[in-house]
Amino acid sequence: MEIKEVIKHCKSGNQIAQGVLFNLHYQQMYNLSMRILSNHHDVEDALIISFTKVFNSIQQFEYRGDNSLKKWIKTIVINESIRHLNTKNKIRYNESLLEYETNTDYAADIIDIDIEQAFFIIEALPAGYRMVFNLFAIEGYSHKEIAELLNISESTSKSQLRKARMNIIERINKAKKNGN
Incomplete structure:
Protein backbone atom coordinates (compact mmCIF):
# COMPACT_ATOMS: atom_id res chain seq x y z
CA MET A 1 0.00 0.00 0.00
CA GLU A 2 1.37 3.44 -0.93
CA ILE A 3 1.89 6.03 1.80
CA LYS A 4 -0.75 8.34 0.26
CA GLU A 5 -3.24 5.50 0.53
CA VAL A 6 -2.26 4.81 4.16
CA ILE A 7 -2.71 8.50 5.02
CA LYS A 8 -6.11 8.58 3.32
CA HIS A 9 -7.28 5.55 5.30
CA CYS A 10 -5.86 6.98 8.54
CA LYS A 11 -7.84 10.16 7.94
CA SER A 12 -10.99 8.07 7.73
CA GLY A 13 -10.16 6.45 11.08
CA ASN A 14 -9.13 3.04 9.71
CA GLN A 15 -7.30 1.28 12.54
CA ILE A 16 -5.50 -1.12 10.21
CA ALA A 17 -4.02 1.82 8.32
CA GLN A 18 -3.08 3.45 11.64
CA GLY A 19 -1.31 0.21 12.59
CA VAL A 20 0.56 0.23 9.28
CA LEU A 21 1.60 3.86 9.80
CA PHE A 22 2.66 3.14 13.38
CA ASN A 23 4.70 0.08 12.35
CA LEU A 24 6.38 1.99 9.51
CA HIS A 25 7.66 4.72 11.82
CA TYR A 26 7.83 3.20 15.30
CA GLN A 27 11.46 2.01 15.39
CA GLN A 28 12.91 5.19 13.92
CA MET A 29 10.81 7.38 16.24
CA TYR A 30 11.73 5.17 19.19
CA ASN A 31 15.43 5.68 18.43
CA LEU A 32 14.91 9.43 18.02
CA SER A 33 13.06 9.75 21.32
CA MET A 34 15.59 7.50 23.08
CA ARG A 35 18.40 9.86 22.04
CA ILE A 36 16.51 12.66 23.79
CA LEU A 37 15.05 10.87 26.81
CA SER A 38 17.57 8.06 27.38
CA ASN A 39 15.04 5.92 29.26
CA HIS A 40 12.89 3.16 27.72
CA HIS A 41 9.84 3.84 29.89
CA ASP A 42 9.92 7.59 29.23
CA VAL A 43 10.29 6.90 25.50
CA GLU A 44 7.30 4.58 25.48
CA ASP A 45 5.22 7.21 27.30
CA ALA A 46 6.32 9.92 24.85
CA LEU A 47 5.59 7.72 21.83
CA ILE A 48 2.12 6.80 23.02
CA ILE A 49 1.26 10.48 23.35
CA SER A 50 3.04 11.33 20.08
CA PHE A 51 1.21 8.76 17.99
CA THR A 52 -2.08 9.65 19.66
CA LYS A 53 -1.44 13.24 18.54
CA VAL A 54 -0.54 12.02 15.05
CA PHE A 55 -3.79 10.10 14.69
CA ASN A 56 -5.92 12.82 16.30
CA SER A 57 -4.54 15.53 14.03
CA ILE A 58 -3.89 13.64 10.80
CA GLN A 59 -6.94 15.38 9.29
CA GLN A 60 -4.88 18.60 9.24
CA PHE A 61 -1.82 16.92 7.72
CA GLU A 62 -1.12 17.95 4.14
CA TYR A 63 0.92 15.49 2.06
CA ARG A 64 3.81 17.27 0.29
CA GLY A 65 5.98 14.42 -0.88
CA ASP A 66 7.42 11.19 0.45
CA ASN A 67 9.31 12.72 3.37
CA SER A 68 6.60 15.13 4.53
CA LEU A 69 4.81 12.58 6.71
CA LYS A 70 8.02 11.37 8.33
CA LYS A 71 9.13 14.94 9.03
CA TRP A 72 5.72 15.79 10.52
CA ILE A 73 5.76 12.73 12.80
CA LYS A 74 9.39 13.41 13.74
CA THR A 75 8.51 16.97 14.78
CA ILE A 76 5.69 15.69 16.98
CA VAL A 77 7.97 13.08 18.60
CA ILE A 78 10.76 15.60 19.25
CA ASN A 79 8.34 18.12 20.76
CA GLU A 80 6.68 15.48 22.92
CA SER A 81 10.04 14.09 24.08
CA ILE A 82 11.19 17.59 25.03
CA ARG A 83 7.88 18.25 26.79
CA HIS A 84 8.26 14.97 28.67
CA LEU A 85 11.77 15.94 29.83
CA ASN A 86 10.59 19.38 30.88
CA THR A 87 7.78 17.93 33.01
CA LYS A 88 10.34 15.85 34.88
CA ASN A 89 12.61 18.89 35.33
CA LYS A 90 15.56 16.93 33.96
CA ILE A 91 16.98 19.66 31.77
CA ARG A 92 19.41 22.19 33.12
CA TYR A 93 21.24 24.60 30.87
CA ASN A 94 24.37 26.38 31.91
CA GLU A 95 24.38 29.52 29.80
CA SER A 96 28.00 30.50 30.40
CA LEU A 97 30.33 29.46 27.63
CA LEU A 98 33.44 28.18 29.30
CA GLU A 99 36.65 28.24 27.34
CA TYR A 100 38.02 24.78 26.75
CA GLU A 101 41.49 23.90 25.70
CA THR A 102 40.98 22.14 22.41
CA ASN A 103 43.19 19.44 21.09
Missing part, protein backbone atom coordinates in the same frame (compact mmCIF):
# COMPACT_ATOMS: atom_id res chain seq x y z
CA THR A 104 42.88 18.78 17.38
CA ASP A 105 44.66 15.43 17.71
CA TYR A 106 41.63 13.71 19.28
CA ALA A 107 40.19 12.58 15.91
CA ALA A 108 42.57 9.64 15.72
CA ASP A 109 41.33 8.35 19.10
CA ILE A 110 37.70 8.56 18.10
CA ILE A 111 38.19 6.29 15.09
CA ASP A 112 38.66 3.27 17.38
CA ILE A 113 35.32 3.75 19.18
CA ASP A 114 32.59 1.33 18.15
CA ILE A 115 28.98 2.44 17.67
CA GLU A 116 27.79 0.88 20.93
CA GLN A 117 30.43 2.74 22.92
CA ALA A 118 29.53 5.98 21.14
CA PHE A 119 25.83 5.47 21.87
CA PHE A 120 26.58 4.71 25.54
CA ILE A 121 28.75 7.83 25.85
CA ILE A 122 26.10 10.07 24.25
CA GLU A 123 23.32 8.49 26.31
CA ALA A 124 25.27 9.21 29.52
CA LEU A 125 25.51 12.96 28.80
CA PRO A 126 23.48 15.33 30.99
CA ALA A 127 20.03 15.89 29.45
CA GLY A 128 20.70 19.43 28.17
CA TYR A 129 23.98 18.45 26.50
CA ARG A 130 22.49 15.25 25.07
CA MET A 131 19.42 16.95 23.64
CA VAL A 132 21.31 19.77 21.92
CA PHE A 133 23.98 17.38 20.64
CA ASN A 134 21.41 15.00 19.16
CA LEU A 135 19.31 17.74 17.61
CA PHE A 136 22.37 19.41 16.06
CA ALA A 137 24.75 16.57 15.19
CA ILE A 138 22.31 13.76 14.44
CA GLU A 139 19.02 15.40 13.42
CA GLY A 140 20.62 18.32 11.58
CA TYR A 141 18.80 21.20 13.28
CA SER A 142 20.45 24.63 13.29
CA HIS A 143 21.19 26.46 16.55
CA LYS A 144 18.36 28.86 15.74
CA GLU A 145 15.90 25.96 15.34
CA ILE A 146 17.16 24.30 18.53
CA ALA A 147 16.81 27.56 20.43
CA GLU A 148 13.19 27.86 19.29
CA LEU A 149 12.40 24.21 20.09
CA LEU A 150 13.92 24.33 23.56
CA ASN A 151 13.04 27.93 24.38
CA ILE A 152 16.67 28.88 24.97
CA SER A 153 19.04 31.37 23.33
CA GLU A 154 21.19 30.44 20.34
CA SER A 155 24.30 31.07 22.42
CA THR A 156 23.03 28.59 25.03
CA SER A 157 22.51 26.03 22.27
CA LYS A 158 26.07 26.61 21.02
CA SER A 159 27.42 26.43 24.56
CA GLN A 160 25.60 23.16 25.27
CA LEU A 161 26.88 21.65 22.01
CA ARG A 162 30.46 22.65 22.78
CA LYS A 163 30.21 21.24 26.31
CA ALA A 164 28.65 18.04 24.97
CA ARG A 165 31.49 17.61 22.49
CA MET A 166 34.11 18.20 25.17
CA ASN A 167 32.34 15.80 27.52
CA ILE A 168 32.25 13.15 24.77
CA ILE A 169 35.97 13.63 24.08
CA GLU A 170 36.79 13.35 27.78
CA ARG A 171 34.77 10.14 28.09
CA ILE A 172 36.41 8.64 25.00
CA ASN A 173 39.87 9.50 26.29
CA LYS A 174 39.02 8.05 29.69
CA ALA A 175 37.71 4.86 28.07
CA LYS A 176 40.88 4.61 25.96
CA LYS A 177 43.07 5.15 29.03
CA ASN A 178 41.20 2.42 30.90
CA GLY A 179 41.47 0.04 27.94
CA ASN A 180 37.72 -0.11 27.19
Whole structure:
Protein backbone atom coordinates (compact mmCIF):
# COMPACT_ATOMS: atom_id res chain seq x y z
CA MET A 1 0.00 0.00 0.00
CA GLU A 2 1.37 3.44 -0.93
CA ILE A 3 1.89 6.03 1.80
CA LYS A 4 -0.75 8.34 0.26
CA GLU A 5 -3.24 5.50 0.53
CA VAL A 6 -2.26 4.81 4.16
CA ILE A 7 -2.71 8.50 5.02
CA LYS A 8 -6.11 8.58 3.32
CA HIS A 9 -7.28 5.55 5.30
CA CYS A 10 -5.86 6.98 8.54
CA LYS A 11 -7.84 10.16 7.94
CA SER A 12 -10.99 8.07 7.73
CA GLY A 13 -10.16 6.45 11.08
CA ASN A 14 -9.13 3.04 9.71
CA GLN A 15 -7.30 1.28 12.54
CA ILE A 16 -5.50 -1.12 10.21
CA ALA A 17 -4.02 1.82 8.32
CA GLN A 18 -3.08 3.45 11.64
CA GLY A 19 -1.31 0.21 12.59
CA VAL A 20 0.56 0.23 9.28
CA LEU A 21 1.60 3.86 9.80
CA PHE A 22 2.66 3.14 13.38
CA ASN A 23 4.70 0.08 12.35
CA LEU A 24 6.38 1.99 9.51
CA HIS A 25 7.66 4.72 11.82
CA TYR A 26 7.83 3.20 15.30
CA GLN A 27 11.46 2.01 15.39
CA GLN A 28 12.91 5.19 13.92
CA MET A 29 10.81 7.38 16.24
CA TYR A 30 11.73 5.17 19.19
CA ASN A 31 15.43 5.68 18.43
CA LEU A 32 14.91 9.43 18.02
CA SER A 33 13.06 9.75 21.32
CA MET A 34 15.59 7.50 23.08
CA ARG A 35 18.40 9.86 22.04
CA ILE A 36 16.51 12.66 23.79
CA LEU A 37 15.05 10.87 26.81
CA SER A 38 17.57 8.06 27.38
CA ASN A 39 15.04 5.92 29.26
CA HIS A 40 12.89 3.16 27.72
CA HIS A 41 9.84 3.84 29.89
CA ASP A 42 9.92 7.59 29.23
CA VAL A 43 10.29 6.90 25.50
CA GLU A 44 7.30 4.58 25.48
CA ASP A 45 5.22 7.21 27.30
CA ALA A 46 6.32 9.92 24.85
CA LEU A 47 5.59 7.72 21.83
CA ILE A 48 2.12 6.80 23.02
CA ILE A 49 1.26 10.48 23.35
CA SER A 50 3.04 11.33 20.08
CA PHE A 51 1.21 8.76 17.99
CA THR A 52 -2.08 9.65 19.66
CA LYS A 53 -1.44 13.24 18.54
CA VAL A 54 -0.54 12.02 15.05
CA PHE A 55 -3.79 10.10 14.69
CA ASN A 56 -5.92 12.82 16.30
CA SER A 57 -4.54 15.53 14.03
CA ILE A 58 -3.89 13.64 10.80
CA GLN A 59 -6.94 15.38 9.29
CA GLN A 60 -4.88 18.60 9.24
CA PHE A 61 -1.82 16.92 7.72
CA GLU A 62 -1.12 17.95 4.14
CA TYR A 63 0.92 15.49 2.06
CA ARG A 64 3.81 17.27 0.29
CA GLY A 65 5.98 14.42 -0.88
CA ASP A 66 7.42 11.19 0.45
CA ASN A 67 9.31 12.72 3.37
CA SER A 68 6.60 15.13 4.53
CA LEU A 69 4.81 12.58 6.71
CA LYS A 70 8.02 11.37 8.33
CA LYS A 71 9.13 14.94 9.03
CA TRP A 72 5.72 15.79 10.52
CA ILE A 73 5.76 12.73 12.80
CA LYS A 74 9.39 13.41 13.74
CA THR A 75 8.51 16.97 14.78
CA ILE A 76 5.69 15.69 16.98
CA VAL A 77 7.97 13.08 18.60
CA ILE A 78 10.76 15.60 19.25
CA ASN A 79 8.34 18.12 20.76
CA GLU A 80 6.68 15.48 22.92
CA SER A 81 10.04 14.09 24.08
CA ILE A 82 11.19 17.59 25.03
CA ARG A 83 7.88 18.25 26.79
CA HIS A 84 8.26 14.97 28.67
CA LEU A 85 11.77 15.94 29.83
CA ASN A 86 10.59 19.38 30.88
CA THR A 87 7.78 17.93 33.01
CA LYS A 88 10.34 15.85 34.88
CA ASN A 89 12.61 18.89 35.33
CA LYS A 90 15.56 16.93 33.96
CA ILE A 91 16.98 19.66 31.77
CA ARG A 92 19.41 22.19 33.12
CA TYR A 93 21.24 24.60 30.87
CA ASN A 94 24.37 26.38 31.91
CA GLU A 95 24.38 29.52 29.80
CA SER A 96 28.00 30.50 30.40
CA LEU A 97 30.33 29.46 27.63
CA LEU A 98 33.44 28.18 29.30
CA GLU A 99 36.65 28.24 27.34
CA TYR A 100 38.02 24.78 26.75
CA GLU A 101 41.49 23.90 25.70
CA THR A 102 40.98 22.14 22.41
CA ASN A 103 43.19 19.44 21.09
CA THR A 104 42.88 18.78 17.38
CA ASP A 105 44.66 15.43 17.71
CA TYR A 106 41.63 13.71 19.28
CA ALA A 107 40.19 12.58 15.91
CA ALA A 108 42.57 9.64 15.72
CA ASP A 109 41.33 8.35 19.10
CA ILE A 110 37.70 8.56 18.10
CA ILE A 111 38.19 6.29 15.09
CA ASP A 112 38.66 3.27 17.38
CA ILE A 113 35.32 3.75 19.18
CA ASP A 114 32.59 1.33 18.15
CA ILE A 115 28.98 2.44 17.67
CA GLU A 116 27.79 0.88 20.93
CA GLN A 117 30.43 2.74 22.92
CA ALA A 118 29.53 5.98 21.14
CA PHE A 119 25.83 5.47 21.87
CA PHE A 120 26.58 4.71 25.54
CA ILE A 121 28.75 7.83 25.85
CA ILE A 122 26.10 10.07 24.25
CA GLU A 123 23.32 8.49 26.31
CA ALA A 124 25.27 9.21 29.52
CA LEU A 125 25.51 12.96 28.80
CA PRO A 126 23.48 15.33 30.99
CA ALA A 127 20.03 15.89 29.45
CA GLY A 128 20.70 19.43 28.17
CA TYR A 129 23.98 18.45 26.50
CA ARG A 130 22.49 15.25 25.07
CA MET A 131 19.42 16.95 23.64
CA VAL A 132 21.31 19.77 21.92
CA PHE A 133 23.98 17.38 20.64
CA ASN A 134 21.41 15.00 19.16
CA LEU A 135 19.31 17.74 17.61
CA PHE A 136 22.37 19.41 16.06
CA ALA A 137 24.75 16.57 15.19
CA ILE A 138 22.31 13.76 14.44
CA GLU A 139 19.02 15.40 13.42
CA GLY A 140 20.62 18.32 11.58
CA TYR A 141 18.80 21.20 13.28
CA SER A 142 20.45 24.63 13.29
CA HIS A 143 21.19 26.46 16.55
CA LYS A 144 18.36 28.86 15.74
CA GLU A 145 15.90 25.96 15.34
CA ILE A 146 17.16 24.30 18.53
CA ALA A 147 16.81 27.56 20.43
CA GLU A 148 13.19 27.86 19.29
CA LEU A 149 12.40 24.21 20.09
CA LEU A 150 13.92 24.33 23.56
CA ASN A 151 13.04 27.93 24.38
CA ILE A 152 16.67 28.88 24.97
CA SER A 153 19.04 31.37 23.33
CA GLU A 154 21.19 30.44 20.34
CA SER A 155 24.30 31.07 22.42
CA THR A 156 23.03 28.59 25.03
CA SER A 157 22.51 26.03 22.27
CA LYS A 158 26.07 26.61 21.02
CA SER A 159 27.42 26.43 24.56
CA GLN A 160 25.60 23.16 25.27
CA LEU A 161 26.88 21.65 22.01
CA ARG A 162 30.46 22.65 22.78
CA LYS A 163 30.21 21.24 26.31
CA ALA A 164 28.65 18.04 24.97
CA ARG A 165 31.49 17.61 22.49
CA MET A 166 34.11 18.20 25.17
CA ASN A 167 32.34 15.80 27.52
CA ILE A 168 32.25 13.15 24.77
CA ILE A 169 35.97 13.63 24.08
CA GLU A 170 36.79 13.35 27.78
CA ARG A 171 34.77 10.14 28.09
CA ILE A 172 36.41 8.64 25.00
CA ASN A 173 39.87 9.50 26.29
CA LYS A 174 39.02 8.05 29.69
CA ALA A 175 37.71 4.86 28.07
CA LYS A 176 40.88 4.61 25.96
CA LYS A 177 43.07 5.15 29.03
CA ASN A 178 41.20 2.42 30.90
CA GLY A 179 41.47 0.04 27.94
CA ASN A 180 37.72 -0.11 27.19
